[in-house]
Amino acid sequence: MTLKLVAADYGDSAANSSEKYWAEVVKEYEAEHPGVRIDVDVYSWNDVDREVKEMVDAGNAPDMAQIGAYADYAADDLLYPADDLLSISAQADFAAQLADAGRVNGVQYGMPFAASTRLLFYNKELFDEAGISAPSTWEELAADAAALKAIGVKYPYALPLGAEEAQAETMQWLLSGGGGYTDETGAYSVDSPENVETFTWLRDELVGEGLTGPVAPGKLNRADAFAAFAAGDVGMLNGHPSLMTMAAKKGVKFGMVPMPGVNGPTKATMGVADWMMAFKQNGHGREVGEFLDFVYSERNVLAFSREYDLLPVTNSASQTMGGAEADQDLRPFLEELPLSELYPVGKTSWAAVSADVKKRIGGAVRSGGSPAAVLGEIAGTAVAAEGAAAGS
The missing domain is CATH 3.40.190.10 (Periplasmic binding protein-like II)
Structure with a gap:
């Protein structure tokens, strides 16, 4: 079986392209799951949302897309709820305000993939x-x-x-x-x-x-x-x-x-998240869920966040990063994350x-x-x- 993933490129050169990150993740996953192939296409942020839309409009949705917004696809009933995909422990590990921003009418369709604050x-x-x-x-x-x-x-x-x-x-x-x-x-x-x-x-x-x-x-x-x-x-x-x-x-x-406020430091800062979503069209929910459980392991979330100076979207990875000397430059941003508010992306x-x-x-x-x-x-x-x- 082959699962198709379309993902955004967070790198700024060939040397740190997201293709390299995904190649490592896929290599390890396929070695542990010999019956599954993961086919990943990485596009620049200028193109990735449009590429996914064209695939969906053509009736050829990928199994997974890691892009900037999920709400339109959720509204069209094209996505699996996260409850149908992830293990309970993986879903519970998302930072609360990021998971909340991934919900439409109380159901989580958008799974946070990357986050940052200001x-x-x-x-x-x-x-x-x-x-x-x-x-x-x-x-x-x-x-x-x-x-x-x-x-x-x-x-x-x-x-x-x-x-x-x-x-x-x-x-x-x-x-x-x-x-x-x-x-x-x-x-x-x-x-x-x-x-x-x-x-x-x-x-x-x-x-x-x-x-x-x-x-x-x-x-x-x-x-x-x-x-x-x-x-x-x-x-x-x-x-x-x-x-x-x-x-x-x-x-x-x-x-x-x-950020300064009227009378003192601002109580709420702006947070931004990008999203992973899974399309129902191909009926691969179980296999997609198993792969995403692996993607959202603490080790993989940390590796991605450290490579691209982004904040982990899971509590376990955030705790590890918060205590690691090597990550101290990101600590001020980590401290802001629980206070952050996101765009109304739902x-x-x-x-x-x-x-x-x-x-x-x-x-x-x-x-x-x-x-x-x-x-x-x-x-x-x-x-x-x-x-x-x-x-x-």
Whole structure:
């Protein structure tokens, strides 16, 4: 029997392509299960979601897909519930908030595969030169940014609200202001008073004061902001673990602290997860479950997380990593994971909302921009997308 897996590539070169990771996993698994072959196709993040969609649309779904979102396939009743696949111990080992984000109507279809959180990175040398320390409140962040601007720092605070990943920077700021994309009931609350206040503050106190650099936030992409930080041109910005490696390679001395909030460090940070899912079409549930139990073993989860500077999605691997001296650089991100909130990925409407955030949110902070109007437009998109999802 052959099981087909389509997976995303987390590497940045041929030397660390995910093909190598999966080749090792498959080699070991097939040696222990001589009647099973695992056929893995790895695609770049630019292509993998589309490739899986085309396969599904053509009636040729893979047995498993490790991609960015699962909700559309769950809504179309194409996926096995995790309960039908994994052993009880494997399913119980998922970090609770990641498992919760994989549920639709209380049933888990998305199995978390990789996770990361965000911290505020700051350039220690620039902070020393400006005579400032890491901020814990918005007021301190703005004051630090002003001090950095005064010594000629190009991007005192880099605010990437460009099309690449605006939904991430937006969510981190919404959480730091006590809001978010959704409320406690899970309903969209994009234009809540807290969210409007957050973006009004950003417009007036950071962007309006010239503290976000020469590129308008709506035109600044996350990759360019990270590259500028690694080049020593950014005082501070929100970053995930891969930025540590980028900055260290360029010799940038940096510190990391929780995202500042209105009156102190933010209580909730943004978490991001990618997903494994299993399609029912080929009827290989038992065999897929046995393979995934192996994939989610502590050793394999640790190996993947360490290779790509990501956080383990299981409690057992997180505990091991938290206590390992070799992993101490990831510990601050690990500590944030239990406090993290994820995008509302269980909603099939989220893709449309996320796309609208990328398109519009930069306009909320430009001179003369209206946060209330822009957030209201995105909220309208959310209502329409939710209605379309409910009617489909």
